[in-house]
Amino acid sequence: MPGVWFDELEVGQVFKHPIRRTITETDNVLFTTMTHNPAQLHLDEHYMQTESEYGQRLVNSTFTLALMVGISVNDTTLGTAVANLGWDEVRFPKPLFHGDTVRIETEVLDLRESKSRPGQGIVTFQHRAYNQHDELVASCKRTGLQHMKPKGAK
Template sequence: MLEETKYYEDFQVGEGRKTIGRTITETDFVVHAGHSGDFFPHHLDAEFCKTLPFGQRIAHGTMVFTIGVGLTATVINPVAFSYGYDRLRFVKPVFIGDTIHSRVEIIALEVMEKRPGYGRVTERLSVINQSGDTVLVADHIYMVEMKAKGVAA
């Protein structure tokens, strides 16, 4: 992993990056079900899923989110902290054998009035499958230290 110190003032709306791909496996489904306790048949029962519109098992949305976020975790910024996620949507299903990658783009910068010396950086996460379809979107919010703490940018 790369370490890069990037202060609030160093971010620009529109900047972004794309991750490598990762193929989703049946093992991913089973491990995620065990970790989350979500054993719904939509994820694990192949015969039941044949009777549904998609005709096959669909990935847990929370698994796609976790893997999609994990793919972006290639840079450690010691002055940025995850503040949370907003607007999470499961846009399209992901199936065993699909390969997904993530794209992130800075969509907003705001000074945090209640936390002097920090700004909020909002990064749009898009998880995309091998066909170019967006399967998940979410906004990742970071609390990022300012270069001149206590001075609004």
């Protein structure tokens, strides 16, 4: 099991996730249309070339958020998560474009044992996404409920 048990996490611990992902036009268009988002920013190349400061379509920020969290799962919560409790302070300081490659880092910000769920704890992660130029393109805090290591588990 790749994930980490709640009681194996430490505040300040940083995960530099090895998976990197180049975002394609298909990723952006498919995600945008699957979520019924009609924004010209993501779908209309001509509009973006002629009417926007960017000159090209932007990657859907909700896709960026999902990718940022998804890449983190294998190293942090795969097989150890009970539930995702929420996302806070979601930010997109720079846009992503088709062909950009993202890498993700995750930092453990806070840990507390659950008062109502024995054997579980609440963890707050800070996820950060960077493009191929090492520019911060997205960040969020994610709070989740996580299992503690079962007695006798290795």
